[in-house]
Amino acid sequence: MEKDTSFLFSGITFDRKKFARDFARFQEKKESDNQPKLIENENPEIEQVTSARVDKKRKRKAPLSDPVEGFTLFKSSKSKAVNEEPDQHEDEILQGKKEYHRQLERDALFRKKHNIHVSGSNIPSPLQNFAELQLRYSCRSYLLRNLAELGFKEPTPIQRQAIPVLLSGRECFACAPTGSGKTFAFVCPILMKLKNASKDGVRAVILCPTRELAAQTARECKKLIKGKKFYIKLMTKQLAKGADFSKLPCDILISTPFRLQYAIQKRKLDLSKVEFLVLDESDKLFELGLVEQVDAVVKACSNPSILRSLFSATLPDTVEELARTIMHDAVRVIIGRKNSASESIKQKLIFVGSEEGKLLALRQSFAESLNPPVLLFVQNKERAKELYNELKYDDIRADVIHADLSQIERENAVNNFRCGKTWVLIATDVISRGMDFKGINCVINYDFPDSAAAYIHRIGRSGRAGRSGEAITLYTEADVPFLRNVANVITASGCEVPEWIMSLQKKKWKKHRPQRESISTKPEDEE
Numbered sequence: 001m002e003k004d005t006s007f008l009f010s011g012i013t014f015d016r017k018k019f020a021r022d023f024a025r026f027q028e029k030k031e032s033d034n035q036p037k038l039i040e041n042e043n044p045e046i047e048q049v050t051s052a053r054v055d056k057k058r059k060r061k062a063p064l065s066d067p068v069e070g071f072t073l074f075k076s077s078k079s080k081a082v083n084e085e086p087d088q089h090e091d092e093i094l095q096g097k098k099e100y101h102r103q104l105e106r107d108a109l110f111r112k113k114h115n116i117h118v119s120g121s122n123i124p125s126p127l128q129n130f131a132e133l134q135l136r137y138s139c140r141s142y143l144l145r146n147l148a149e150l151g152f153k154e155p156t157p158i159q160r161q162a163i164p165v166l167l168s169g170r171e172c173f174a175c176a177p178t179g180s181g182k183t184f185a186f187v188c189p190i191l192m193k194l195k196n197a198s199k200d201g202v203r204a205v206i207l208c209p210t211r212e213l214a215a216q217t218a219r220e221c222k223k224l225i226k227g228k229k230f231y232i233k234l235m236t237k238q239l240a241k242g243a244d245f246s247k248l249p250c251d252i253l254i255s256t257p258f259r260l261q262y263a264i265q266k267r268k269l270d271l272s273k274v275e276f277l278v279l280d281e282s283d284k285l286f287e288l289g290l291v292e293q294v295d296a297v298v299k300a301c302s303n304p305s306i307l308r309s310l311f312s313a314t315l316p317d318t319v320e321e322l323a324r325t326i327m328h329d330a331v332r333v334i335i336g337r338k339n340s341a342s343e344s345i346k347q348k349l350i351f352v353g354s355e356e357g358k359l360l361a362l363r364q365s366f367a368e369s370l371n372p373p374v375l376l377f378v379q380n381k382e383r384a385k386e387l388y389n390e391l392k393y394d395d396i397r398a399d400v401i402h403a404d405l406s407q408i409e410r411e412n413a414v415n416n417f418r419c420g421k422t423w424v425l426i427a428t429d430v431i432s433r434g435m436d437f438k439g440i441n442c443v444i445n446y447d448f449p450d451s452a453a454a455y456i457h458r459i460g461r462s463g464r465a466g467r468s469g470e471a472i473t474l475y476t477e478a479d480v481p482f483l484r485n486v487a488n489v490i491t492a493s494g495c496e497v498p499e500w501i502m503s504l505q506k507k508k509w510k511k512h513r514p515q516r517e518s519i520s521t522k523p524e525d526e527e
């Protein structure tokens with residue numbers, strides 16, 4: 001068609017001078033032709049843009065046009081348009097401002113409803129639902145499909161706010177209760193931003209304080225990428241010692257600080273292209289013993305446009321201050337009250353007098369009602385072994401996990417507990433953070449936790465993802481001076497504590513690890 005048309009006009013030279021008057025009429029008609037079209041336009045936004053364009057065209061064309069019939073009409077309408085333009089523009093700005101403020105109000109109400117507290121500048125609106133991931137951020141369908149398969153219907157409060165913050169390219173430190181879905185809150189933006197697999201070096205690093213948590217996070221990532229190719233690597237001992245990192249395709253690397261520092265320093269692992277660094281259980285990572293290794297990793301992630309984020313259920317002020325020194329224009333997201341326990345856990349304090357009383361109380365409680373799975377926390381690995389030796393011949397399926405076991409023994413202990421082979425798992429704090437055992441009915445603090453943060457994380461192994469749970473904390477005379485700190489956490493999450501405990505003096509409490517009598521009831525020579 002086009003060819004035909006050009007053929008029709010080829011070789012014809014239009015005599016503009018001779019037909020100036022007629023030509024001008026066509027010009028005029030053409031312009032006025034536009035006007036009803038604009039009015040017909042159903043979309044007011046498009047209308048504004050189109051009319052602005054036409055006005056611009058007019059402005060540019062006007063000096064070129066010859067004086068024609070109807071010029072005055074054009075002139076008057078044009079001069080009107082010129083007069084109107086600033087008003088219209090101001091109007092648009094005003095409307096824009098009004099809409100912006102209305103949106104801020106809506107966001108504030110929505111955040112209040114979901115107990116989301118934020119600070120920082122220009123914080124993106126929280127997610128109303130998962131569909132917004134696609135509407136606002138063009139999320140790929142594989143991820144939405146996997147979410148649906150995992151049964152995630154609604155975003156949790158931390159997901160509603162932290163995901164848009166990270167997707168809008170802002171750094172973030174976040175504090176949300178145990179079991180509230182923080183893992184997906186940081187993995188989702190990473191997957192969305194990385195878009196596709198690449199063999200271009202490590203692009204994201206997730207640091208976890210323990211191997212068990214690192215392995216769990218890697219497993220969760222793999223569930224989320226089902227049907228999509230991504231290279232997700234867990235830094236195992238073998239990988240750290242034997243891999244050729246220059247050839248290893250890796251989009252997301254999940255590791256403990258120790259193994260990653262080893263790989264950086266001894267195996268020349270290059271992290272200069274890392275775009276995302278997540279410090280999960282960040283307050284633990286900033287504790288003495290880990291902070292130097294974390295520092296080495298932070299330094300190795302030298303990409304100037306890296307996005308760093310910190311997540312935990314407990315975020316002491318000291319960690320926040322430290323975080324501020326390394327982060328740029330970060331957004332702070334707190335769900336509920338900072339450093340509080342999950343509200344879905346029924347918490348109790350039980351006085352047992354002495355160490356001997358503890359074992360009696362435990363045996364009695366198991367005899368009356370044992371509702372597995374039960375997680376039992378003790379102060380150190382020696383006590384874990386002792387308690388295991390006491391319970392292993394009782395008629396309950398007990399197992400133990402602590403740092404003296406080999407990697408494979410630790411994995412077996414976790415897996416047997418996960419699948420229900422073990423009813424009671426005796427543990428040190430090695431699994432108190434982040435581990436997601438579905439449906440733990442009861443956490444028993446056989447030994448009083450060494451800090452309020454440890455208490456929050458330990459009991460947070462139950463009552464996850466909105467489920468209910470129970471936490472029992474045994475205490476002896478030696479623990480009384482430290483009761484008040486834990487009692488504060490208990491009352492803040494809506495559970496009751498005897499009045500006399502609330503009237504105890506608050507204690508400035510670093511680590512409470514009293515010398516405890518042995519758990520073992522066997523005579524020493526027999527041992």
Ligand SMILES: Nc1ncnc2c1ncn2[C@@H]1O[C@H](COP(=O)(O)OP(=O)(O)OP(=O)(O)O)[C@@H](O)[C@H]1O
Nearest residue numbers: 152154155156178179180181182183313434436465
């Ligand atoms: N939107 C959601 N809907 C339903 N379940 C979810 C959702 N997001 C996460 N979960 C589930 O909730 C559980 C807890 O999630 P996750 O382990 O990420 O919690 P967390 O906040 O990191 O806890 P912790 O502080 O103990 O590390 C997991 O089993 C996870 O699959």
